[in-house]
Amino acid sequence: MAIQGGLPVRAFMHARGLNRYKSCPRGCTTDETTYHLFWECAYAQDLLKALSTELGAWIPTTCITADSVMYGLFPGSHALGDLQGCWRLLCCLKDVLLFSRNRLVVGKKETSTLVCRKMIHSLLRDYAALDGSDDDSDDET
Numbered sequence: 001m002a003i004q005g006g007l008p009v010r011a012f013m014h015a016r017g018l019n020r021y022k023s024c025p026r027g028c029t030t031d032e033t034t035y036h037l038f039w040e041c042a043y044a045q046d047l048l049k050a051l052s053t054e055l056g057a058w059i060p061t062t063c064i065t066a067d068s069v070m071y072g073l074f075p076g077s078h079a080l081g082d083l084q085g086c087w088r089l090l091c092c093l094k095d096v097l098l099f100s101r102n103r104l105v106v107g108k109k110e111t112s113t114l115v116c117r118k119m120i121h122s123l124l125r126d127y128a129a130l131d132g133s134d135d136d137s138d139d140e141t
C-alpha cells in the first residue's frame, strides 16, 4: 500500500473528504504524504540517523536514498544478502514510523526515537526467528 500511495495518511484522507487536515501531524508545514512520512519528515530523518550503524552494516549510508526507503532501490552494486538485510531493516523502519504516527494521531502520544529504534530491533528479531535465520542485530544499546 505504501508504494501505491494507499496508506491512510492525512493527504490521502483529506483528498477523499475524510479528514480536515492534510499537513504532517508532527508540525511540519508539508502535506503528510507517504513520501513525507517515510522520508521527508524530520522525524523519519532523525530515526534514519539513529539507525546509521545498523544500516551501515549492510550498505553505506550514503547509498540510502528516498528511492531506497520507498522502493528498495539502492544506487551502486551490493551483495544480494546486504540488499536483503538493508531492505528488511528499512521495512521495519517504515512499520515503526507508521505505528508511531498512528499513536500520535489517535492516541496523542509521542514515541521517542530511542523507543522506535528498540521496536525496530524487536521486529528484526521476530522476522529472524520466523525465517530461522541468524540475526546478530541484538547488540543494541
Ligand SMILES: [Zn+2]
Pocket: 024, 025, 026, 027, 028, 036, 040, 041, 042, 043
Ligand atoms: Zn513531518
